[in-house]
Amino acid sequence: MSDRDGWSGEQDQRGRRDDGYGRGSGQAEPEGARRMRHVQRPGPGPQASRQPQLPPQPQQPPRRPAQPPAGPAYVPPQQDGSYSGGSSGGSYDSGYNTGQVYGGGQAARPPAGPRGRGPGGPGGPGRSAGPAPDWRKRIKIGSIVLVSGLLVTGIGTYFWADSNVRREVDLSKVIERPKEGDCTTYLIVGSDSREGMSAEDKKKLHTGSAEGKRTDSMMILAKCSSGNTMISLPRDSDVEIPSFVGSESGKKFAGTGKRTKLNAAYAQDGPELLVRTVEFNTGLRIDHYAEIGFAGFANIVDALGGVELNIEKGFKDEKSGADFKEGTQTLNGEQSLAYVRTRYAFAESDLQRTKNQQKFLSALASQAATPTTILNPFSLYPVLGAGLDTLIVDKDMGLYDMGSMFFAMKGISGGDGVSMNMPISGQRGGNLVWDKAKVQQLVQQIQKDEKVTVRGN
Numbered sequence: 001m002s003d004r005d006g007w008s009g010e011q012d013q014r015g016r017r018d019d020g021y022g023r024g025s026g027q028a029e030p031e032g033a034r035r036m037r038h039v040q041r042p043g044p045g046p047q048a049s050r051q052p053q054l055p056p057q058p059q060q061p062p063r064r065p066a067q068p069p070a071g072p073a074y075v076p077p078q079q080d081g082s083y084s085g086g087s088s089g090g091s092y093d094s095g096y097n098t099g100q101v102y103g104g105g106q107a108a109r110p111p112a113g114p115r116g117r118g119p120g121g122p123g124g125p126g127r128s129a130g131p132a133p134d135w136r137k138r139i140k141i142g143s144i145v146l147v148s149g150l151l152v153t154g155i156g157t158y159f160w161a162d163s164n165v166r167r168e169v170d171l172s173k174v175i176e177r178p179k180e181g182d183c184t185t186y187l188i189v190g191s192d193s194r195e196g197m198s199a200e201d202k203k204k205l206h207t208g209s210a211e212g213k214r215t216d217s218m219m220i221l222a223k224c225s226s227g228n229t230m231i232s233l234p235r236d237s238d239v240e241i242p243s244f245v246g247s248e249s250g251k252k253f254a255g256t257g258k259r260t261k262l263n264a265a266y267a268q269d270g271p272e273l274l275v276r277t278v279e280f281n282t283g284l285r286i287d288h289y290a291e292i293g294f295a296g297f298a299n300i301v302d303a304l305g306g307v308e309l310n311i312e313k314g315f316k317d318e319k320s321g322a323d324f325k326e327g328t329q330t331l332n333g334e335q336s337l338a339y340v341r342t343r344y345a346f347a348e349s350d351l352q353r354t355k356n357q358q359k360f361l362s363a364l365a366s367q368a369a370t371p372t373t374i375l376n377p378f379s380l381y382p383v384l385g386a387g388l389d390t391l392i393v394d395k396d397m398g399l400y401d402m403g404s405m406f407f408a409m410k411g412i413s414g415g416d417g418v419s420m421n422m423p424i425s426g427q428r429g430g431n432l433v434w435d436k437a438k439v440q441q442l443v444q445q446i447q448k449d450e451k452v453t454v455r456g457n
Helices: 135-164 199-205 263-282 294-303 333-341 349-368 377-387 399-413 436-447
Strands: 166-169 184-191 215-223 228-232 238-240 259-261 288-292 307-311 315-317 322-324 327-331 392-394 417-421 424-428 431-434
Touching: 166 263, 184 263, 184 399, 199 294, 199 333, 215 263, 215 349, 215 399, 228 349, 228 399, 238 263, 238 431, 259 263, 259 431, 263 288, 288 294, 288 399, 294 333, 294 349, 294 377, 307 333, 307 349, 322 333, 327 333, 333 349, 349 399, 349 417, 399 417
Parallel strands: 166 392, 184 288, 228 417
Antiparallel strands: 184 215, 215 228, 238 259, 288 392, 307 327, 315 322, 424 431
């Protein structure tokens, strides 16, 4: 084949020099997109007749560049040392038939990594960014876990306390009971029991060392929808002890009609006879009984951190250990017990003492029956544990009933109810005689759940 066929690389028919780029000539300049000189179009004139006629080629659709697999960046054979083409021939493939053009860009590029970076970003494989944390969901889950924990703790505390309550009073032994009323009634008793107290405790609390136990305070609490009523029963009240069935022997004792002090009923046969005597002399049915001793009372006050009380007039009493100044102050367990037991410092000894007892119990209930105590197991546990040793209730009374009792007393201190002494009409042999007409009216109002209008001493 002659040089005029364009294969020599010297000069084409138009006088232009072909320097061989693109044929593996080993030139320093890299290859780029180029035309293939071995195929020429026939032109006019005598030159056209001497051009070889190639058979027509069928039309093929252009191929799309194959995407190379993800991996190291593509390196042309000229740079990796595998290129062996040149003027002497070899296995060099220009890539023309596959549609790939060296340096042409997209076909030789590996797929982009996250956020437009290459796989792994600079320095190695990269990690896909995770979703942003859902703080609302985390807070919700944390709240559920916290509430569940408090709920479980509270339920555990409830059942623990309920199982340790001393349900020792059997009201089914009380005979000839009045009819039930519309209100729930509690007989609340503070006894002078020294049970569980050491010699040092007795000296500190000024309780003395008398054996047995007697009623130091008694009051009826009526929990009604029309308003709660707290009625103190002076222990020197003049009453008749009726016929009754012995709580231990089961033997029936006939009534003698003898008048005596109210606290004598407790001393004679305990809580059951006391309930029977109160019901017989008032005509009001008692639904629940609750009693607490000296030590339990003082411990509850200390577990609460003391009780704040406004003392209108200061007083002293050597027997109870009371020594109070006028004004608002926080009483600890020892001071609280002295406050509710003092009687000799007042002219109307028993009546004034019952008023002080009502006032203190209302303040105690107001502080104990709060969400910070009831709903917080870490506060409720010590309070319940402090009084369980000396707290005695009837067999049908549960913690729910105790809670209702405390909330009823709290309502009275907040002005939702009436606090009073049993109406007194005079004395008999040093005993306080009840005003029968007023007592009857008071009982009827409680039984019918009516607003109490009767006022006592």
